[in-house]
Amino acid sequence: MADRIPAPDLLPRHATRERLLHWLVAVAFVFAAASGLALFHPALFFLTNLLGGGPWSALLHPFVGLAMALAFGLFALPLWELNRLTAGDRIWLDRLRDVVDNRDERLPEAGKYNAGQKVLYIATVACVALLLLSGLLLWRRYFSGFFAVGVVRFAAVVHALAAFVLVFATIVHVAAAVWVKGSIRAMTLGTVTLGWAYKHHRAWFREMTRPSSGR
Amino acid sequence: MALQSLDIKQRSATTTSPPGVRAEATVELAKLIDTTKCIGCKACQTACMEWNDLRDEVGDCNGTYDNPRDLTAESWTVMRFAEYENPKGDLEWLIRKDGCMHCADPGCLKACPSPGAIVQYANGIVDFHEEHCIGCGYCIAGCPFDVPRISKKDNKAYKCTLCSDRVAVGLEPACVKTCPTGAITFGTKQQMQHDAAERVVDLKSRGFENAGLYDPAGVGGTHVMYVLHHADQPGLYNGLPERPHVSAMVRLWKGAAKPLALGGLLVAALAGWLNYVRVGPKEADADDERAAERAKERTDG
Numbered sequence A: 001m002a003d004r005i006p007a008p009d010l011l012p013r014h015a016t017r018e019r020l021l022h023w024l025v026a027v028a029f030v031f032a033a034a035s036g037l038a039l040f041h042p043a044l045f046f047l048t049n050l051l052g053g054g055p056w057s058a059l060l061h062p063f064v065g066l067a068m069a070l071a072f073g074l075f076a077l078p079l080w081e082l083n084r085l086t087a088g089d090r091i092w093l094d095r096l097r098d099v100v101d102n103r104d105e106r107l108p109e110a111g112k113y114n115a116g117q118k119v120l121y122i123a124t125v126a127c128v129a130l131l132l133l134s135g136l137l138l139w140r141r142y143f144s145g146f147f148a149v150g151v152v153r154f155a156a157v158v159h160a161l162a163a164f165v166l167v168f169a170t171i172v173h174v175a176a177a178v179w180v181k182g183s184i185r186a187m188t189l190g191t192v193t194l195g196w197a198y199k200h201h202r203a204w205f206r207e208m209t210r211p212s213s214g215r
Numbered sequence B: 001m002a003l004q005s006l007d008i009k010q011r012s013a014t015t016t017s018p019p020g021v022r023a024e025a026t027v028e029l030a031k032l033i034d035t036t037k038c039i040g041c042k043a044c045q046t047a048c049m050e051w052n053d054l055r056d057e058v059g060d061c062n063g064t065y066d067n068p069r070d071l072t073a074e075s076w077t078v079m080r081f082a083e084y085e086n087p088k089g090d091l092e093w094l095i096r097k098d099g100c101m102h103c104a105d106p107g108c109l110k111a112c113p114s115p116g117a118i119v120q121y122a123n124g125i126v127d128f129h130e131e132h133c134i135g136c137g138y139c140i141a142g143c144p145f146d147v148p149r150i151s152k153k154d155n156k157a158y159k160c161t162l163c164s165d166r167v168a169v170g171l172e173p174a175c176v177k178t179c180p181t182g183a184i185t186f187g188t189k190q191q192m193q194h195d196a197a198e199r200v201v202d203l204k205s206r207g208f209e210n211a212g213l214y215d216p217a218g219v220g221g222t223h224v225m226y227v228l229h230h231a232d233q234p235g236l237y238n239g240l241p242e243r244p245h246v247s248a249m250v251r252l253w254k255g256a257a258k259p260l261a262l263g264g265l266l267v268a269a270l271a272g273w274l275n276y277v278r279v280g281p282k283e284a285d286a287d288d289e290r291a292a293e294r295a296k297e298r299t300d301g
Helices: A014-041 A042-051 A055-079 A085-096 A097-102 A115-138 A149-179 A186-188 A194-200 A202-209 B043-052 B107-111 B138-142 B164-168 B174-178 B189-205 B249-254 B258-279 B286-300
Strands: A010-012 A191-193 B010-011 B029-034 B076-086 B091-098 B118-121 B127-128 B185-190 B212-214 B224-228
Touching: A014 A042, A014 A055, A014 A149, A014 A186, A042 A055, A055 A115, A055 B091, A085 A097, A085 A115, A085 B224, A097 B258, A115 A149, A149 A186, A149 B138, A149 B249, A149 B258, A186 A191, A194 A202, A202 B286, B029 B189, B043 B076, B043 B174, B076 B212, B107 B118, B107 B127, B107 B138, B118 B174, B127 B189, B185 B189, B189 B212, B189 B224
Parallel strands: B029 B224
Antiparallel strands: A010 A191, B010 B118, B029 B185, B076 B091, B118 B127, B212 B224
16 A cells, blocks of 8 residues: 655645545444434434345344444554543643634644544544444344343443444544544545644644654 | 224334324233143144244254243244142142233334334234334344244244234134133233133132232233232243333333434534534634744754
């Protein structure tokens, strides 16, 4: 997977492997979330049509979920260290009001990921892990029969709760991508402008433009 | 529904009211299984196979009379045999015809995500409409009696229909029709409760002081009821639950969680969009680009 050398006014943000995995996760998420929400609330049952109707949704949902968990694991685990919360992040989180109101100059400098992205990362990792475990218990065709019915019922509640948090987090994720202009190209083309990095991730910008950064 | 006898009272995964113009046109019906009259002949199982065109695989013997060993997608009723040594030291052979209890508050229907795959008729029968079943198995998690089974052949859930097709045209269920000892009877729920009460008095006079009717209130009562010699210990009858109820987990999952979660997601999406409209994008402007260039040149230089 050859990564193109970016133009001098651009910084590389997401390598090709990362971008491909991200979009695999995204596609799997859309199908898993649609079929899952369809079975969660009757008002959304029409979403089963996305996978070809009710029986196909029930049949495919666990496989799609498994694919998502696998791709997500490969995508997210290497990012673990980068998403550890720091003291600066706590200040960032205390100033959420400024984040919402676009007073970004009042926020502490962010590294490659800001505190909001880190919280989202941690929540997503936790939710996907919970969804994977509870989903296996709920998978009637292969697994549910091996567990007491009380365990399966508990798994159903955990699955619904974790799915809610994950869909919520994804709404925030998509909203942020729309909100912070110049972000989407980071995950499609792999690069961001110098100004983007300077404004939104100043600490990362410095790190990337240091002579010793190898660029 | 074309037949008044199949008027629907509840429908799975449906948030609007069922057709309700015909008020109380139908009385509640019930099957009464008198375990104290049952001889374990399995004629009811055979009648069920016969009427419903079910041919389960021939299984094997596990050292009991239970045959087949368990309910399956093709065995909707199974006689369960228990050997109980009573406090006097005598052996009692407790035989229970297991199958769907047709709860007034059905956990399967509550859990089912597919609109109309599970219905409850005004007469109390809980019926699976397999053509709408998606094979998810939530009904199994919802049932307090471990009754529904998913077929390996077609991935649909099956269970006793209480012969809804026979009942709809004024016939009694096949098992009732065939029972040679009169242990299974069928009629209005009120009549069955009345008959059971008489039988319980009779049993008490014969020394079964804890005889009683099993019509558990935790599921709103059932439309299949048992007369038990030991109504104080239903567990003796191969684990008949003492206080069955729709699990609190299922109630949460298929109750409060649904509107709360859906509302929460809608609010999140709307709030995200409206805030974007209110404050505008977070965007690096020309000043930022220039500042970034200068900062880069300094470090490069």
